[in-house]
Amino acid sequence: MDRLATLDLFIRIVDRGSFSAAAAACGVSRPVATAAIKALESRLGVRLLQRSTRHVRPTEEGIAYYRRCIAILADLEDADRNAGGTVSGVLRVDMVGYLARTVLLPALPNFLARHPALTVHLGEGERFVDLIREGVDCVVRAGALADSGMVARPVGVMQEVTVASPDYLARHGMPATPEDLEGHQMIGFVSSRTGQPLPLEFTRGDEVIEVMLPTRLLVSGAETSAAAARQGLGLVQAPRYRFIDDLANGTLIEVLADFPPTPTPLSVLYPGSRQLSPRVRVFVDWLVEFIGPRLHPGK
Structure with a gap:
């Protein structure tokens, strides 16, 4: 392996804590990966990795070398981009x-x-x-x-909407305010953090109103909650873009449009x-x- 490929391999070993996973990601065999790291350590004259039967961890020298390798490869990508656009x-x-x-x-x-x-x-x-x-x-x-x-x-921020099927609204009525939701039911979307269904949320000016309605169906998947709403099983809240087609063709109807849920932020995360x-x-x-x-x- 050339020096750049070895640096990439070393980074992946540290990231994944595994020779086998790193070797597979780099498209080489485990023996080739092992030999390349041994040669690298021999050339540098330091041990970069501590190996055990279960884990591979960087030494102090390995951590310092890892950080430099990350910076070097990122600089190289920048150089390639600036040169070739x-x-x-x-x-x-x-x-x-x-x-x-x-x-x-x-x-x-x-x-x-x-x-x-x-x-x-x-x-x-x-x-x-x-x-x-x-x-x-x-x-x-x-x-x-x-x-x-x-x-x-x-x-960005996603506009949220409350929806229900025409069949559901025919049976339960169209509420005019959040206070009119007595006798209604919701599709309970279970929070992955608490394990409990999330309340419906409505805004009136600066006031946020949370309403917990009875539910006969608890779900943990967004697609399932949308499908359940189409089947008339209750009220559901989600970003408006998810229901553009449903709202356009009448499969679902917006409820309490004057009291929308608070918008949901969308973020991208990286190390x-x-x-x-x-x-x-x-x-x-x-x-x-x-x-x-x-x-x-x-x-």
Whole structure:
């Protein structure tokens, strides 16, 4: 392996804590990876990694070398970009599936056209992602963010809406104010943090009103809650863009439009411990420029 490839391998070993995972990511065998790191340590005259049967951890010298390697490779990417005007490689992004399908994918041809040498690896999930260990460059998340030690850059704010099916409203009536919700029911969306259903939320001026209604269905997936609403199982709240087609064709009807839920922020997160690579930088800048304004579809 050449020196740059060895640096990349070393970074991946530290990130993932595994020779095997790093070797697979670099497209080499485990013996080749082991030999390359041994040769690197021999050339430097220091031990960079502590190996055990279960874990691989950097030594103090290894941590210092790792940080320099990160900076070197990021500088090299910047140099290549400035010289050739292009960003290349694989950008690994993770985001919730419905966000990927309804917000990102329709706009992605624009991004790919801007950066023809860049490939996007799009993962879908709502769980916590260990970006460094899993080799993910950045994640896009909606809602309030827990303190994760990552850098969070706001992308935009998503307008929220309350909806129900025509059949549901025929049975329960159309409320005029939040106080008219007695006798109604909601589809209980279970919080991944608390394990409890989230209340419905309405605004009246600066006042935020939380309403917990009876529910006969608890769900933990956004697509399932939307499908349940279409089946007439209760009221549901979600970003307006998710229901543009439903609202247009009458599958769902907006409820309490004068008392909308508070908007939901959308953010992109990336490790603060690393120098931001050009491919992540151009993606983050594009999200803010191109996706942010698209989060406010009209009524």
